[in-house]
Amino acid sequence: MTPKNNIVIGIIIALVVIASYNVDANPLEFVEGLPNLAIVVEEMLLVEPKYIPTALWAMFETIQMAFIGTVVGTVIALPLSMFAARNLNSKFVYAPVRALLAAIRTFPSILWAILFVIMVGLGTFAGVLAVVMYTIGFIAKLQYEAIETIDSDPMDAVSSIGVSKWQLIRYVVIPESASHLLGQILYMFDYNVRQTSILGLVGAGGIGFYIINYIKFFEYGKAAIFMLVVLVTVLFIDWVSVKIRDKYIVKSQHGMEVTVKKI
Amino acid sequence: MKQIQMTKNLSFSLISTNKIIQMNDVWTSYDSKNFALEGINLSIDRGTNYAIVGQSGSGKSTLLKLMNGMMIPSKGTIKIDYVTPDMNNKKFKKMMHTIGYIPQSLGLVKNISVLENIMIGALPRLTTIQSLFKRFPEHEIQEAKRIVSLVGLSGKEDRKAYMLSGGEKRRVAIARALMQKPTILLADEIVSELDHVTAREIMNLIADAQKRMNLTAIMVHHDMQLALEYANRVAVIKEGHKILEIGVEGDTIVDFQTGDLNTEEIMEMYSDDS
Numbered sequence: 001m002t003p004k005n006n007i008v009i010g011i012i013i014a015l016v017v018i019a020s021y022n023v024d025a026n027p028l029e030f031v032e033g034l035p036n037l038a039i040v041v042e043e044m045l046l047v048e049p050k051y052i053p054t055a056l057w058a059m060f061e062t063i064q065m066a067f068i069g070t071v072v073g074t075v076i077a078l079p080l081s082m083f084a085a086r087n088l089n090s091k092f093v094y095a096p097v098r099a100l101l102a103a104i105r106t107f108p109s110i111l112w113a114i115l116f117v118i119m120v121g122l123g124t125f126a127g128v129l130a131v132v133m134y135t136i137g138f139i140a141k142l143q144y145e146a147i148e149t150i151d152s153d154p155m156d157a158v159s160s161i162g163v164s165k166w167q168l169i170r171y172v173v174i175p176e177s178a179s180h181l182l183g184q185i186l187y188m189f190d191y192n193v194r195q196t197s198i199l200g201l202v203g204a205g206g207i208g209f210y211i212i213n214y215i216k217f218f219e220y221g222k223a224a225i226f227m228l229v230v231l232v233t234v235l236f237i238d239w240v241s242v243k244i245r246d247k248y249i250v251k252s253q254h255g256m257e258v259t260v261k262k263i
Numbered sequence: 264m265k266q267i268q269m270t271k272n273l274s275f276s277l278i279s280t281n282k283i284i285q286m287n288d289v290w291t292s293y294d295s296k297n298f299a300l301e302g303i304n305l306s307i308d309r310g311t312n313y314a315i316v317g318q319s320g321s322g323k324s325t326l327l328k329l330m331n332g333m334m335i336p337s338k339g340t341i342k343i344d345y346v347t348p349d350m351n352n353k354k355f356k357k358m359m360h361t362i363g364y365i366p367q368s369l370g371l372v373k374n375i376s377v378l379e380n381i382m383i384g385a386l387p388r389l390t391t392i393q394s395l396f397k398r399f400p401e402h403e404i405q406e407a408k409r410i411v412s413l414v415g416l417s418g419k420e421d422r423k424a425y426m427l428s429g430g431e432k433r434r435v436a437i438a439r440a441l442m443q444k445p446t447i448l449l450a451d452e453i454v455s456e457l458d459h460v461t462a463r464e465i466m467n468l469i470a471d472a473q474k475r476m477n478l479t480a481i482m483v484h485h486d487m488q489l490a491l492e493y494a495n496r497v498a499v500i501k502e503g504h505k506i507l508e509i510g511v512e513g514d515t516i517v518d519f520q521t522g523d524l525n526t527e528e529i530m531e532m533y534s535d536d537s
Binding site: 164 | 331332333356357358359360362364365366368369370371372373374375379383384386387389391394395436443
């Protein structure tokens with residue numbers, strides 16, 4: 001440990017203390033509040049199993065919202081990512097598209113949800129629209145970055161044949177970036193299920209609507225059922241996406257032996 | 264090994280107006296001070312099997328990139344079939360359709376099938392709709408299948424390119440170039456990483472296609488032995504200069520250009536390079 005490092009660590013600790021004072025973050029209050037947590041946990045343990053069907057249905061609705069949002073968002077994001085890639089377009093094309101995508105990403109999905117609740121009213125549709133916007137912003141960014149990192153050798157070799165830009169996209173850009181895309185969509189769906197679970201907080205439908213209402217009325221036992229369902233679902237989706245990744249993505253990227261289907 | 268007889272005989276150079284590639288005092292630079300090529304003069308007849316030999320960094324790959332318009336010279340003139348190679352030149356852009364170029368990396372699209380990789384060579388002949396939806400016309404599919412069997416890849420059409428061996432990948436790259444119905448074939452060190460037997464197989468394949476289709480093949484090698492075995496003409500490039508150009512006719516080697524070194528010395532330098 002050099003003296004220089006000590007100074008840096010000292011400064012960071014000082015900043016944390018000053019910031020904590022500024023935002024009124026007092027560790028003592030946390031300790032004093034622990035008994036309250038015990039009360040919540042105790043009430044949560046009074047689960048009411050008869051709400052399980054409602055919770056499952058609400059979760060199913062949430063998954064469907066996330067699914068529509070992910071699919072529609074991806075479909076819109078893909079062409080945008082083609083226009084945002086620097087290795088396919090001139091500055092006059094990619095710069096404005098990138099600015100638009102950055103603007104879309106600036107808002108977290110919950111702010112989009114508030115905006116759409118104002119536009120189309122309370123309910124699941126507002127939630128779906130919020131998920132669509134969020135998905136567009138992120139998938140397009142991840143995808144144009146994937147396009148920019150694809151191997152330049154096939155791009156150069158195929159360009160040298162004098163093919164059109166659309167042909168180059170169809171035969172080189174899409175196949176070479178597709179393996180990234182599947183991983184990104186899986187991640188996005190996983191993320192969207194979690195996001196959609198809380199969109200209900202602002203009245204945009206889904207399971208979060210139940211959770212926030214039960215918490216508001218101090219019915220922690222009922223809220224716990226719904227939260228448990230979210231937890232199990234998210235773990236399950238995570239497990240499935242790991243399986244899909246292993247099967248399709250890891251193999252195609254590392255060139256492992258894969259059985260070939262004869263068409 | 265060929266019995267090399269040195270005869271300085273300039274009259275061997277056939278006087279022909281059928282020059283498909285002409286380079287006149289060509290210089291290229293990556294920056295303003297360092298030149299990759301310095302004052303290259305080349306003149307290649309239609310239907311020649313031409314080899315360019317040189318060590319790494321000698322500028323031989325740059326020469327190929329100049330011929331297909333991927334690079335433009337900083338000085339001097341180049342004519343490919345009397346057209347200046349430049350990707351922004353409409354006339355040349357059309358010519359690119361029939362210039363097969365196989366880079367050292369091969370440039371295959373690894374996540375699509377062998378057949379689709381080969382079809383890329385036919386893309387300039389397809390309409391936008393046909394190519395976007397992969398609705399290939401029947402005669403193009405037949406042509407692709409004919410080439411698949413020509414390069415010895417029958418039965419592997421549906422394999423993804425990343426699953427192939429090094430030799431098979433080279434066959435796909437050759438097939439893609441042949442699918443272009445090329446008049447010129449440019450290949451950059453296509454056999455340099457292969458074992459001796461596979462290298463000969465690939466070279467025979469190209470030599471065969473070159474004769475049958477009356478192609479002008481321009482191949483870059485670092486192995487002089489291989490170049491002498493297959494080419495009609497061999498140019499040796501060293502540090503951006505053409506130091507030797509020889510013609511090969513049966514067992515006779517004819518010197519066309521006398522540089523600072525004498526031909527025997529240069530031949531010795533490169534013949535044990537493999």
